[in-house]
Amino acid sequence: GAVVSQHPSWVICKSGTSVKIECRSLDFQATTMFWYRQFPKQSLMLMATSNEGSKATYEQGVEKDKFLINHASLTLSTLTVTSAHPEDSSFYICSARDVTVNTEAFFGQGTRLTVV
Amino acid sequence: AQTVTQSQPEMSVQEAETVTLSCTYDTSESDYYLFWYKQPPSRQMILVIRQEAYKQQNATENRFSVNFQKAAKSFSLKISDSQLGDAAMYFCAYRSENEKLTFGTGTRLTIIP
Numbered sequence: 097g098a099v100v101s102q103h104p105s106w107v108i109c110k111s112g113t114s115v116k117i118e119c120r121s122l123d124f125q126a127t128t129m130f131w132y133r134q135f136p137k138q139s140l141m142l143m144a145t146s147n148e149g150s151k152a153t154y155e156q157g158v159e160k161d162k163f164l165i166n167h168a169s170l171t172l173s174t175l176t177v178t179s180a181h182p183e184d185s186s187f188y189i190c191s192a193r194d195v196t197v198n199t200e201a202f203f204g205q206g207t208r209l210t211v212v
Numbered sequence: 213a214q215t216v217t218q219s220q221p222e223m224s225v226q227e228a229e230t231v232t233l234s235c236t237y238d239t240s241e242s243d244y245y246l247f248w249y250k251q252p253p254s255r256q257m258i259l260v261i262r263q264e265a266y267k268q269q270n271a272t273e274n275r276f277s278v279n280f281q282k283a284a285k286s287f288s289l290k291i292s293d294s295q296l297g298d299a300a301m302y303f304c305a306y307r308s309e310n311e312k313l314t315f316g317t318g319t320r321l322t323i324i325p
Binding site: 128130134138139140145187189191195200201202203206 | 316317
């Protein structure tokens, strides 16, 4: 199946700093990518839908100024957690789908963010 | 909004036996997709099986099969000949017409050797 690469796999940052997470579709073009957050022992919650060349669409309750999403190309979307706080510590996962082919979404390996 | 319910937080099965994981959903849409994803300890989401709502035939993938009951909005996963490598969290997911995935709360499957 298609490959989605997410980087970094884990990151530790200090409170107040910003962290950028990258999501790349390696062998297909993804006009749409999705960002999820997963708390320990819980399900995946959709944060936002990232559309290439346009603004992201955020789910209710997700602060768009805190979680900046950029989808500058058909193979790359980035999530930047700005002014991170310990409560932002979580597992973040992206997914992408090749809409030209009716397939399922493929997921990145996830990023574990710890804010200290 | 769509909702996905997995009523079994945990399940266990003897190796080589069969286990069924339950999933129900609620929607007003007529055309949608349903998925089962596996999340092992590595936390990589792996697609197990998918079902198109317009298809009456239940999807199968080797040892994995589903029982899709559209009228009842039920989508259960059957794992036959369970193997140790099947141990993971299993998430049922609904994909709506706007491409968004809604996940259930998951079922942790343990395989007993």
